[in-house]
Amino acid sequence: MSNRTELDKLGEFGLIDHITKDFKNTQESTVYGIGDDCAVIDAGDKYTLITTDMLVEGVHFNLMYAPLKHLGYKAVVVNLSDIYAMNGDANQITVSIAMSNRFSVEAIDELYSGIRTACELYNVDLIGGDTTSSQSGLVISITAIGEVKKDEIVYRKGAKENDLIVVSGNLGAAYMGLQVLEREKEVYKENPEMQPEMEGVDYVLERQLKPEARKDIIHFLKDMSILPSSMIDVSDGLASELIHLSKASGLGMTIYDEKLPIDQETFNVARDFNLTPATCALNGGEDYELLFTMSQDYFEKLKGNQHFAIIGHVTDENCTVNIVEKNGTIQELKAQGFTHFNEGEN
């Protein structure tokens, strides 16, 4: 071939756009393909939801500090999170793994014990997969299958002007957990005798190593008869996800710095690292909280509920996402989600 374009030139989202631009959907049962948290298939009186994620050793996880059991758990959870982000129920998963002979049967047992724990907790069945060898490292590819009533599905598109912007739980903790683990890894490399400094960081470590998908939030919303107008899960960071919702819905969004839900421990750890807590909440990623918009009519139902933070509202400004700082200045948010394509080959 005469031309060579490097992968990192396009970035992950650019590459996906580039790859998929020539594909056309022709099947009647394909309701929605690429571009949301899940693909949507017509299954008669319901929709089937399909989502898939691939985790690669050295890119998405580091076995030096991620125990295999937690890794298995997390690999399932991140997929289920995508099903819940469509307001659906997850029912099944398939798990494919490629692993080198560096891994023993006992190591694989650890991985699958985490997968099984997640299956039991979230009530999903392991129904298939593939196991193969690799020439280096571990690759995990999981597909989750779910369902949703046709009149209850929530897409990234659908936000309406003046809708409230709501996020579940709190943000930035998983990112701070990652910072702690990276710091301890460096300390360990320099002096393996040194005891790790893990006091006061339990919560942020758990959010990084063993995150939960917010199935409970979907049920809270159903119980309160709240149907979001648009929704996404926070995997790449709040800023990136707000931009997704905004683009998909063709509207602008304004959020308020002072409304961002940040746990006290996250706040403290961020300060220890000389990081601005709000920046960690906006760009950290891996929170797996649910970000959604909803009609102002639901305001009274959610007001004061500890599981939710109302962080802003939908505007008529075409696809611009702004944050109002505590001092009143307005800044436009740009996504800083993860890009992996600058990794080197060994």
Place this chain on the structure above:
Amino acid sequence: MSNRTELDKLGEFGLIDHITKDFKNTQESTVYGIGDDCAVIDAGDKYTLITTDMLVEGVHFNLMYAPLKHLGYKAVVVNLSDIYAMNGDANQITVSIAMSNRFSVEAIDELYSGIRTACELYNVDLIGGDTTSSQSGLVISITAIGEVKKDEIVYRKGAKENDLIVVSGNLGAAYMGLQVLEREKEVYKENPEMQPEMEGVDYVLERQLKPEARKDIIHFLKDMSILPSSMIDVSDGLASELIHLSKASGLGMTIYDEKLPIDQETFNVARDFNLTPATCALNGGEDYELLFTMSQDYFEKLKGNQHFAIIGHVTDENCTVNIVEKNGTIQELKAQGFTHFNEGEN
């Protein structure tokens, strides 16, 4: 951990049994989990079929002789084949890839052009996936989604005593194609100036590099109102697949050496390599033909049809699969399917 058991001690099927033994299906919608060509999910008036495969560079394919376009095509086809093996229609796929920065955008375009060609030919939509970097090489994980009417699904189990054993197309060609490619790779390594010897091997090369899934066979059978009693696709080799059908159905099988469908070119190439053509047909793998059992009542419908070979019958001998040699001697067949776990880590 105190114990260390090597992965290759269990083999691929042993490892799958080991991994899955502690998983229990609890979802009402899970009709069939691990152990057939697809998982089966209840979708109201139909079944949804799900299958997934992972292909790893250096294990399943070698980019030295597999063009990326063909690789993309083949990666889709092997998954669709599993849907057809349940007598279903394939409608959608998801494609996840991990690739190192050794790959350019142009290389990925080649891969996806093969994927697109397969999607167009087999009428399936690409509805999702994941793209990420890897630290070495290319990994492709594809999930196919299909559907089948509830009264038309065909499992590996279900063969009845005295049923006929039928296989579509012919066997052993893909394996001979692989032998030719391996030979030319060695020749090239020794002398890059040497022209490859590719005369008279077009068919076996195509069967290896660009196999087809037998969607047409499913339609032939429907047109003739033939419903197989059990079915599987031939991916690991005829012997291995017969043993799967036999075990799942709890019955024995007898096939006849002289009935094995072997193409003339396959026969010639096998002879060139000093291999017994029947052995290649039995153990070669990657044929992606359909192997099924059916009632003798259908015999007249299939008799003389060039797309099918009746190679034997189901017996009452508990799970024993025998082959009757041309000289009349009877041998028990043992599976020699692929095992990948003896591969080394770089």
